[in-house]
Amino acid sequence: QVQLVQSGAEVKKPGSSVKVSCKASGGTFSSYAISWVRQAPGQGLEWMGGIIPIFGTANYAQKFQGRVTITADESTSTAYMELSSLRSEDTAVYYCARWVAGSSTNYFDYWGQGTLVTVSS
């Protein structure tokens, strides 16, 4: 059984950066992909990007290109999402999720508990 445990809530100033961690247990970390999905207050789900640790390369949604960096540390089975140039609209709960990716199918079967990031001056 895969478990994803995320780091705690953050409060950040506009213009700063935040780095959220996602530690995995169960399964073989390097063999599966991790994605990051965010949810603004009262809003829907939005995919930010993902990474396959064994390859080390990340894919990002165009909206976040240049502002988000997703990395993975196989030695600690931990994935990271760093978002820079924060603005108030980035206030959201950020989730990591195990990403099952195939030629015609992409879905998330395990989710972290979520990390609330609040951007406020």
Add this chain to the structure above:
Amino acid sequence: QSVLTQPPSVSGAPGQRVTISCTGSSSNIGAGYDVHWYQQLPGTAPKLLIYGNSNRPSGVPDRFSGSKSGTSASLAITGLQAEDEADYYCQSYDSSLSGSKVVFGGGTKLTVL
């Protein structure tokens, strides 16, 4: 504005059947990409409900079923129960000239009357 379109809300009485639609286009559902469904209870992370259009993960009751046709998909819930009251999201993949990405519907709030 979400790439996939869902009704904002649906409702039904206990024991009834409800359906939630998810409408896409030729660059996502219509292009052959699978549709998946998630249930999100208040204050919790989303939970995978249906994957690959119509498959249920272990532990999901068979009251939940999914289907896909053309550029649309549907989630059906039969024998509605109070515990089904939640937000439901459809999800697929979109590939166009502007790039490829995972896409979600805007979500549907299910109220059990």
